Amino acid sequence: MANARAAPSSHSAATEQAYDGSHDTGVLLRLESVTKSFPGVRALDDVSMDVVAGEVHGLVGENGAGKSTLMAVASGALMPDSGTVVVSGHEVGSDPAQIRSLGLSIVRQEPALMPDLTVAENLLLGVPASVRTTAGDAARWARKQLSAWSETVEIRPSTRVSALNPSQRFIVEITKALSQEPTVLVLDEPTEHLAREDVDRLFEKIRDVCSRGAAVVYISHRIKEVRQVAHRLTVLRDGQAQGTFAAAELGEQQIVDLIVGREVDTAFPAKVTIRTNGPDRLELESFSGPGFAPVDLVVRPGEIVGLAGIDGNGQREILRAVAGLLPSHGTVRVDGRGRGVGSTTRAARAGISYLPGDRHREGIFAELSVRENFAVRNLGTIGRLGWIRAGAERRLTDEAINELRVKTPSTETAIGSLSGGNQQKTVLAGVFASSPSVILADEPTQGVDIGARLEIYQQLRRKAADGTAVLVLSSDAFELAGLCDRVLIVSRGKVAAELTGDDVTERHITQAVLTATTTRDPAHRTRGGIWKALDYTAAPSFLIALAIIALGVFTASRSEFYLSDRNLGGVLALTATLALAAFGQQAIMMTGGIDLSVGPLMGLVVVIGSFYLVDGTPAGLQLWGWLLILTVPLGIGVLNWTLIDLVGLHPMVATLATFMGIQACSLLLRPVPDGLISPAITESLSVVAGPVPAAILVVGLAAVALEFLLFRSVTGMRLRGVGSQAEAARVAGVRGRRVRLVAHLACSAFAGLAGITLMAQIGSGDANAGTNYTLQSIAAVVIGGASIFGGRGSFVGALMGALLLTQVSGVTTFLNLNDAWQSYLLGGLTILAVTAYSLSRRRALAR
Template sequence: MERKIALQVDHVTKVFPGVKALDDVTFEVAVGEVHGLVGENGAGKSTLMAVASGALVPEEGRVIINGTETVGDTEKARALGLAIVRQEPALMPDLTVAENLYLGVSEAERPSLMRATSWAQRLLEQWSDDVAIDASERVVSLNPEQRFIVEIVKALATKPKVLVLDEPTEHLLAEDVERLFQRIRSVTSGGCAVVYISHRIREVQQIADRLTVLRDGQGQGTYDASNLSEQQIVELIVGGALDREFPPKAAAGRTDIVLDVAELRGHGFSDVSLKVRKGEIVGLAGIDGNGQREFMRALAGLNRCRGGVAVNGKSASLRQSQAATQSDIRYLPGDRHREGIFGDLSVRENFSVRSLSFDTMRGLIRPKSERQRAQEAVTSFAVKTPTIETPIRSLSGGNQQKLVLASVLASKPKVLLVDEPTQGVDIGARMEIYKVLRQAATAGTAVIVVSSDAQEVAGLCDRVLIFSRGHIVKELRADEVSENNITSEVLTATTERERGSASISPFWKWAAGDWAPLVMLALVICALGLYAAQVNESYLSTRNLSGMLALVATLAIVSYGQQALMLVGGIDLSVGPLMGLMVVIQSFFLNDGASLSHQFAGWVIVFAVAVAVGVLNWLLVDPFRLHPMVATLATYMALQAVSLLLRPIPGGLISDSVVDGIGLQLGFVPIIAIVAAIVAVALEFGLFKTKLGLAFRGVGSRAEAARMAGVRPHLTLLSAYVGCSLLAGVAAVPMMAQVGSGDPSAGINYTLASVAAVVIGGASLFGGRGSFVGALLGALLITQVNVVTSFLDLGDSWQSYLLGGMILASVALYSKSREMAVAK
């Protein structure tokens, strides 16, 4: 019976600078089939699937999904039913789980945004009845396992016709691996084609019907998975026989103690004592969440702890990671992408950053020494990279891992802590890493390894300590160290796994949320207002409040534009001069006696200029890739120059009728202040309850993940820049009534004030987080501080002191809360 092909990649060639990633590769997956794709790191597996998904455009070849040809079009590939789970989940960290799932499915599958949280929770519960993931939590607070589960659930929610799973089990526990296999069998029985990419050969044999081998970007054939042994698959992957033996273990009888830990306790573990001798590798095993990983991070100075730790007989400080490093303790993280590499830095820089003291003289880096050491490390660790100046993010996972290990070892630590040493690494690279770790131990380094792979722990480690509920409950030595014994002890030591998102305290979880800045600002505003009223009764007079609210409205409206831009990771330093230019232009059109048509022309011109400035800023930042601060600073100076050319000195009185119209009041409250408040609420609703607001936050949180979810980052950035300039133009209207004439310097102070209002209101400087109501309250507090200092007879310098203090306090609190809310 002829197979119906769901995915066909036909004679594809893909070339990157210095390397041919794919060389005339043909690959196909049938409907209802699980097709394994195996090969070493850098063999081209992920590149092939990136081509299939439309994320990469090949130099040659074609991609056919369910009979339709598509190349380089992710939207079309998604529409044809292709879903992909990547090695690094394509999630937006500042968005909630529900919002990520919402963006991850097609328009037809999406519920109302109002019901997204309950809908997402039902999807998560389909994965597991007792799933420990709250759909309303931000992704940034999830641990690696939970992020992968969300990514898998997202892909399954699309009801795919072709499902690509790229190393899907690297962060999953055994129970979730089994759940994944159940879902794979379920979707294939319904006609879905599954591509399963993994370095875990046993898993591929267990789940795949057929498998294709890639080596050095070339196909090595397709085989029935059941007809090949594990050893045969390995030989196809590496191109010959491979020594799969673990390196010899340490000889018994050594007494030199390198690391001595006495009754160490911290979050997740207590009263842990151990000694590691020279030449020895000690493994920590146990069901995840039982304290072994928390203990290792405490030794690295990343988690707080109490107790005694000595390295070669000298007391070690673990109060922070820098102190642990000074005590010659180094840590190799398991989550390479978040903690191990600096993605945009070169291979050379990633290698040398942990051992810069070897390349410096009197505080200055010696480039020749740095290059030489980096090149030697690349050679000795067999890191595949075009040059040492290649950005490390472009390397395969295994090569990144080897370079990070080389970097850590280059610092010559006395104690080496290794978390999941071969996660996402092919079989050949694994053996190289095992040999390097053994060589380090033999040279005198105390090596401690945490791994979820019992076979790896048994083959690599001299002793194994079993953790359960934060305690060491069993020690295996010599012949006792075997895969069966480790698995047996782990399973019998505890039947319950601690779950959750890093046990974040309720206060820090609240402080990292969206409401905290609003509540704290409201309390500060009320407290400051009450104090000022007690000192000077005139503070609460209708005249003072009316004038203050008018100033608040002006600052608030321009701050909304700044907030919109900060949400997508931008900033606009040109808003102040733009506001000034608006007033200068109108000083030629809104004079006494000017006709309505003349005045109307002025309004058309100023808002056309605002749109043009927004487009200009976008062009400089997005297509021309200038940093937002550089680009908008250039615009700042250009706009200020134009204003000075038009009005070298203030002039051109604004018509009294226009000023009176702008200053209309409802009681003692200016109409413009009411408008500003209504706009804040409307924008806040749009930010959290509309697709456009979700797109803004998604792009600011992680632009590439947003693009994969169907958001258009370029169009979103354009909207943000134009919107910011338009809101600055609107803010110029009440400022016009306050200034009364064409003053070219009138708006300059609003640039920094708008940034301050947004920051105080809870925005993240890196994008993805913010609040328009927070920006309104920030504007109110800044204006209130300026007014209060006058009522309290304080000098103008106090305005700067108080404002600077508020900014520092806000940034410190919000940054700390968001740091505490991140899963470790």
């Protein structure tokens, strides 16, 4: 058996210098009698804890012990049921912005970043206004903050967070916290995603923070790290504090016993003799893919083989390619038979089962139950003729949950509410249940406490003893040494060394990783090219422009009247109206919502105008009419926001209700079209400059101004941030409810303006005048590059989308096509454009 590492009995000299008692001038963070309950569980039970100036205070416990919940209360992300939180001498509530202004910064286990925003934008929004630079200076400022972490950091401020790997996201999160110069820095599992050199940098930053009189709360499952860096530590078990101790006075085994509440064996399960008879379980021959050169690898029945190396050197790509998640070339044999692994489905059919390393993004369906998360990985076993066999599903789920000792109130509990260790064991249960020939485990114990970690080791060894081949990727050399029979060192996309037998030790693995001299083949360097260019925000507008030009040139070649002043003016006038409606839709879709009431609201504006803006109406009544036209839309915006944010209705349900209500009001007022709007007003709204309507010039300038506001102002960043990740935005101090109110008001205001331009085209009160604009405005925004989930979009893209829609509606007449061709052309061009930039984003994420 490979025993656990012995931790030093005292801190390093550098750490001792950082904490000599000279800064113990007061308590910087005090948590007193904090209690917090969730449905079915008491997460914290009367917990008290003090953190003093100049110290690193360790916080340890099993998954589910309450560590992250306690720090969520401290940071204002959660409101306690009872108890008090005092930061820098001020008692605080659940206001993250206030607590952050008092000097508390937190780095969460799952970074609180907004994925559709850039690195620079996340850093800018994540710091208090007192240290925030201007939006225009964000890139330079972000580059300076990242350089403070490392001069060689390979993170560009202009890169979207969604395109970063887990290690890079964590570095951005740490950089964001450090840039605030915090008084109290909370680090929740800070080294789980970091390479060794970045862990060393982090410890250096911790010492710097303490040396200036601030304090650090260090949460980790890695007891060796806690003892290395902490001066005192508090132990939590089942939501209760077990005491605060001087870290140097407790041995590793004592800490484990306090965490678990009983004496536990911290040894790895025994390694066994590997079978040599029969075919190899997994064989790779000249196997290559993006990020790694041809690899030859054999894993025998019952063998656990590890992949080690500095992150980004190709070991993860090898594992994911075998799992069918990345394209590959070469031969793959399972149990002696050649098998294709071009997709996850084909890999699963070949007997290969994959445990993802990024549990939150790829491992679990957070809103689904434990049962459903297990079942979705075993549909072939529990399904028959496309139907789930409920009895088999319940039986297999119960067996798997009991076998891996998953702690859950019931199998119907949402898996997202479980601790990280129990989430991981549930995913592992799903992997095991298919009885695979090969298990691929990517960081199997990442973010998992000591108790759950040992159980996972035992389960992997048990599966190996049954004859399964296990291929494990881990950034922890100690873990690989204790668990694996062989370890392959991957460097620059190649297998640089192989360790077997007595050479499989932590020291030899680390030495082999650090001394590898392989070079990466140029053919396997990551390429950007056109796909990288098309991932930019402006890409949809560029593609739409090409489509508009191509369609215009083709139509003009078929009809000499297409480019006439009359036709171009009419197309541009209609575009201005649709673009205004699309601007409103873009504002609300940017936050992740949608507004189906846009079209009827435009019609209501026309109806109101048909009563007040007619010839012979006194000036006072006309003024009253304009006041209604400008204020009624804002009232509708407030109503939609109330139904969605305060009442809690889904945006589609709420705005569908207002759609019907507004349409009903319009029909009551104007059952049939009537009320001729004053020609003086319609003519003033239809002013042209040559063949170009003044309205389109105004709308074009508005699109540019709105685009600048969206991408070059803090307000625009907040709007995109709420849509990208609402909770991360809230943690960053963005008031999401207020932002969504502004978005709803903007949406209705633009719809009102679109209704005013529509009056000039309709000329009389028609209750149905705007109904078609609802779907058209949504289509224009989506074609223009917006995400229906929020966070991405472009006002210039919305304008271009409106122009394309209007153009398509008109070209069928010039081409002598029936009305059905409008739908054919629009559908085809939409699919072509959207597919192109959607694929580019997928390629960028894959990079």
